[in-house]
Amino acid sequence: MTVHIITIDGPSGSGKGTLAAKMAKHYGYHLLDSGALYRLLGLSLHQKELLDALDTRLDECVEIATHLDIKFETKDETTAIILDGVDVTQTIRTERVGEFASKVATIPELRKALFDRQRAFIQSPGLVADGRDMATAIFPEAQAKIYLTASAESRAERRVKQLQAMGLDVKMSDILANIQARDKRDMERAVAPLRPAQDAYQIDSSDLSIDEVFELMTRYVNSRIEA
Known part of the structure; x- marks a missing residue:
């Protein structure tokens, strides 16, 4: 039986997480939030006071990454992340x-x-994988590859609203600078840099609603799966 794989790559704040969860529910597929894996590993290493010792204790860090105890528990359109x-x-x-x-x-x-860890998420009937290198490095065989982007300014506005909803006091200028720095770092890194796959369907969500982007995505995915 063919396991269908849908990848959604793109920069931070482009709406990948929300849309990936929505797509997974729509198709009844499993969900992989790869960005959460890196955040979970970063948090775990920080808690174990290893994040600033990557050079000297790398073997120990690799061991932790290999056996990270994580679960994604999806309810409705939200996903609880357990470490x-x-x-x-x-x-x-x-x-x-x-x-x-x-x-x-x-x-x-x-x-x-x-x-x-990421490849292990390939399970029947299908998988929606959200990240930065899902189509280019982790699941190059995916039948449907989406690259979702948006202007840095629109992504910063969304991030500010998200953080404020969490009760945090943040400045737009700080968030924008952080996003621009992260984009530069992700695009210029030597290993699996952020870039669209050659055969990816690219969507700019700057001026689109979640529902509008979802409609574009499902139309594209349906054509790829049926093909």
Whole structure:
């Protein structure tokens, strides 16, 4: 039986997570939030006081990455993320943990350790994988590849609203600078840089609603799966 794979790649704040969960529910597929994996690993290494010792204790960090105790529990259109039995859904969405993830993602050995964890999500009837290198590095065989982007300004506005809804006091200028720095780091990193796959369907969500993007995505996916 063919397991269908849908990848949704793109920069931070483009709406990948929301739309991936919506797509997974629509098709009845499993969901992989690969960005959460890197955030979870970054958080775990920080909690174990290893994040600043990547050079000297890398083997230990790789071991932790290989056996990270994580679960994604989807309810309705929301996904609870569990690390070592603790719900860290809100914690890993903070800017600080995002920085942890960005630091971890530049280490080839840690990326390799998470590779098999991500491939293990391929289960019948299908998978929706959200990240930055899903189509280019992790699931190049995917039948449907989507690259979702948006202007840095529109992504910063969305992020500010998201963080304010969590009760955090943030500045638009700080969030915008953080997004621009992360984009640069992700696009210029030596291993699996952020870029659309050659055969990806590209969508700019800057001026589109979630429902409008969802309609474009499902129309494209249906044509690819049926083909």
